Amino acid sequence: MLLGSAGLRADVVLLSENFDDISTLTGNGWTLSNQSTPAVGVNPGWFQGEPNTFAARSGAANSYISANYLNASVGGNVRNWLILPQLTVGPNTVLTFYTSTDTSLFPGDVLTVQVAAAGSGTYNTLLTIGDPNSAAYPTGWTKYSVNVGGAVPANVDIALVYSVQDTSINGNVIGIDDLSVVNVTSAVPEPGAWLTLSVMLTGVALRKRRQQKEGV
Amino acid sequence: MRNKAPLACVALLCAGSAVTANAAATIVIAVADGPNVGFNDPTPVSPVGGNSGRTLGEQRLKVFQEAARIWGQALTSRVPIIVSAGWQAQSCTANSAVLGSAGAVAVFRDFAGAPVRGTWYPVALANALAGVDLMPSLNPANAPDITARFNVNLGKPGCLTGMPFYLGLDSNEGSSAVDLLAVLLHELGHGLGFQTFTNPQTGAPLNNLPSVWDHYLTDASLNRTWAQMTNAQRVASATRTTQLVWGGTQVNDAARSILTAGAPALTVSAPANVVGSYQVGTATFGPALFSPGIANRQIMPVVDQPNGTGLACTALSAANVAAVSGKIALVDKGTCANTVKAANVQAAGAVAMIVVDTLDTLPPATLTGTDASIRIPSVNIALSDGNKLKTALASRTRTSSNVVATVGIDLTRRRGMDTAGRILMYAPNPVQPGSSVSHFDVTATPNLLMEPAINRDLGSSVTLPQDLTYTLLREIGWR
Numbered sequence: 206m207l208l209g210s211a212g213l214r215a216d217v218v219l220l221s222e223n224f225d226d227i228s229t230l231t232g233n234g235w236t237l238s239n240q241s242t243p244a245v246g247v248n249p250g251w252f253q254g255e256p257n258t259f260a261a262r263s264g265a266a267n268s269y270i271s272a273n274y275l276n277a278s279v280g281g282n283v284r285n286w287l288i289l290p291q292l293t294v295g296p297n298t299v300l301t302f303y304t305s306t307d308t309s310l311f312p313g314d315v316l317t318v319q320v321a322a323a324g325s326g327t328y329n330t331l332l333t334i335g336d337p338n339s340a341a342y343p344t345g346w347t348k349y350s351v352n353v354g355g356a357v358p359a360n361v362d363i364a365l366v367y368s369v370q371d372t373s374i375n376g377n378v379i380g381i382d383d384l385s386v387v388n389v390t391s392a393v394p395e396p397g398a399w400l401t402l403s404v405m406l407t408g409v410a411l412r413k414r415r416q417q418k419e420g421v
Numbered sequence: 422m423r424n425k426a427p428l429a430c431v432a433l434l435c436a437g438s439a440v441t442a443n444a445a446a447t448i449v450i451a452v453a454d455g456p457n458v459g460f461n462d463p464t465p466v467s468p469v470g471g472n473s474g475r476t477l478g479e480q481r482l483k484v485f486q487e488a489a490r491i492w493g494q495a496l497t498s499r500v501p502i503i504v505s506a507g508w509q510a511q512s513c514t515a516n517s518a519v520l521g522s523a524g525a526v527a528v529f530r531d532f533a534g535a536p537v538r539g540t541w542y543p544v545a546l547a548n549a550l551a552g553v554d555l556m557p558s559l560n561p562a563n564a565p566d567i568t569a570r571f572n573v574n575l576g577k578p579g580c581l582t583g584m585p586f587y588l589g590l591d592s593n594e595g596s597s598a599v600d601l602l603a604v605l606l607h608e609l610g611h612g613l614g615f616q617t618f619t620n621p622q623t624g625a626p627l628n629n630l631p632s633v634w635d636h637y638l639t640d641a642s643l644n645r646t647w648a649q650m651t652n653a654q655r656v657a658s659a660t661r662t663t664q665l666v667w668g669g670t671q672v673n674d675a676a677r678s679i680l681t682a683g684a685p686a687l688t689v690s691a692p693a694n695v696v697g698s699y700q701v702g703t704a705t706f707g708p709a710l711f712s713p714g715i716a717n718r719q720i721m722p723v724v725d726q727p728n729g730t731g732l733a734c735t736a737l738s739a740a741n742v743a744a745v746s747g748k749i750a751l752v753d754k755g756t757c758a759n760t761v762k763a764a765n766v767q768a769a770g771a772v773a774m775i776v777v778d779t780l781d782t783l784p785p786a787t788l789t790g791t792d793a794s795i796r797i798p799s800v801n802i803a804l805s806d807g808n809k810l811k812t813a814l815a816s817r818t819r820t821s822s823n824v825v826a827t828v829g830i831d832l833t834r835r836r837g838m839d840t841a842g843r844i845l846m847y848a849p850n851p852v853q854p855g856s857s858v859s860h861f862d863v864t865a866t867p868n869l870l871m872e873p874a875i876n877r878d879l880g881s882s883v884t885l886p887q888d889l890t891y892t893l894l895r896e897i898g899w900r
């Protein structure tokens with residue numbers, strides 16, 4: 206299922222989350238920690254997806270997790286952590302999720318994937334989405350996969366960190382949906398590499414071509 | 422059983438005149454004024470509006486006799502109703518005044534003929550239900566059932582300056598006088614039973630028993646009558662504007678036949694935790710609210726202050742324009758005129774404006790000001806309602822929100838009634854002792870006799886189709 210050629214593999218799903226109801230996350234071992242500065246009086250932190258912003262990738266329209274520039278007060282800096290339950294990862298453990306923002310009109314949203322040895326608090330950034338120096342944050346649900354494992358099996362903390370520098374002018378909103386962590390037991394991805402795949406866009410293009418052919 | 426209500430009965434100085442002509446109940450006026458005061462004021466006056474009295478005191482008494490006649494005609498009682506009436510100084514300023522006050526002198530429970538056991542009834546009603554005078558021994562000649570006092574200084578400098586009582590009998594008081602006849606009818610209404618004897622400030626019922634009023638006074642948010650609540654629940658209920666209603670079907674059926682359909686409202690339809698009809702103050706500028714109004718639009722706040730509030734006192738920034746364009750703009754009160762805020766959000770493309778008040782007063786104040794260029798409707802909401810919406814708005818984006826609302830006339834309501842068709846009772850926040858919960862709400866349209874303030878357009882009727890006072894008294898037991 207992941208990365209194609211499923212028939213050759215026996216993937217083990219370590220974690221799968223559709224964000225149907227984010228109030229259940231803490232009970233399932235997740236940590237939602239808004240460390241933005243300055244703190245805000247009315248602070249939504251991570252919140253259930255808003256259908257008026259955009260619909261979830263799958264499930265009910267609000268079935269995704271979201272954060273926004275209002276995580277910090279006006280002119281502050283957002284650093285809002287979404288930490289997965291502690292997992293034991295191996296050399297080929299792949300984190301996959303989908304994310305999107307609302308519009309390209311308000312850049313400045315950044316999401317990083319960071320991994321630390323369990324409980325160490327020393328995080329290494331493995332992936333940056335919306336890096337101002339490279340690609341803009343995607344404005345439609347876009348799939349990201351990253352190998353979160355090391356050379357030997359280890360317990361790790363995996364975090365998705367939403368950040369905005371100076372909310373007076375930067376940032377808007379992001380959503381995250383359909384997250385999974387899978388041990389891939391064969392078909393090894395490039396060690397330490399990460400992939401960004403614009404699956405939705407590709408899929409659309411393929412369908413169009415096929416329809417055109419069928420129409421002939 | 423008998424219990425003195427906490428209302429003073431001053432010594433009677435002079436016996437009054439009985440009104441009996443065509444009356445189904447007899448109301449006797451016991452004049453409580455000394456020589457040359459109040460009803461005995463000898464100041465010569467000219468006839469006015471059908472009142473032929475030749476002195477100020479005579480004219481005042483004729484108005485009182487007319488009020489007694491009107492109530493006597495509406496009510497039925499074999500026991501004369503004795504009203505101790507007098508004139509004295511009442512609290513006032515140049516711009517506001519207590520016009521008068523009245524109440525039952527005593528309350529009774531569990532008398533022969535009492536409709537509800539363990540419940541206080543005002544003495545005049547208790548007498549009518551029992552068919553006998555339940556307290557004949559105090560002063561057989563004229564023990565008063567109702568005491569009523571009126572403001573002797575009204576219209577003098579410092580006391581609603583220039584607005585004296587109008588002493589005509591034709592409800593033609595004009596714009597610079599207060600119709601005494603309406604005031605008398607109102608105060609007699611209280612004395613006859615249009616009041617609770619439960620304290621709205623402490624929630625404490627009189628001697629731990631409910632008043633007959635409390636079996637009908639209902640909190641819609643709790644779905645309970647005052648008789649069914651704890652003291653703490655009653656205290657909270659007393660200030661729950663738009664939730665405190667009359668639970669009796671007679672009044673509510675009648676109210677539906679006379680109150681105007683459609684009430685100004687901010688109706689929030691999403692998200693679920695803030696859904697509801699919010700009470701609004703309307704604006705003196707911009708178009709009048711209409712139905713359905715600015716319907717099902719997203720609310721977006723203006724943010725132009727470091728603390729996250731938005732005053733909209735200057736032209737909106739590009740970010741704020743992007744936020745409110747095509748939306749209902751939410752701004753905070755203060756610093757500049759409401760018309761300036763309206764002009765700025767209108768220029769940014771907003772389709773309506775909600776002002777969040779700095780006060781929690783309910784109903785929210787009217788937004789004042791004049792600016793003929795304003796083409797969008799504006800409403801004022803209470804601070805706590807605004808904060809509730811802002812909390813829901815915290816999950817917005819820079820250009821859209823999940824808070825969807827309609828600013829307009831809510832046709833599912835009548836003016837002064839809730840969506841379930843119950844008439845609203847007066848429950849201002851903060852509580853107003855002596856006024857709270859014992860009046861109809863001020864939003865009733867057309868105006869009713871038993872609102873907490875006497876409106877200029879009242880006639881002299883206490884019955885349908887003009888008024889609901891007698892209907893309510895019937896509901897608690899009067900015939």
Ligand SMILES: [Zn+2]
Pocket residue numbers: 607611860872873
């Ligand atoms: Zn009153």
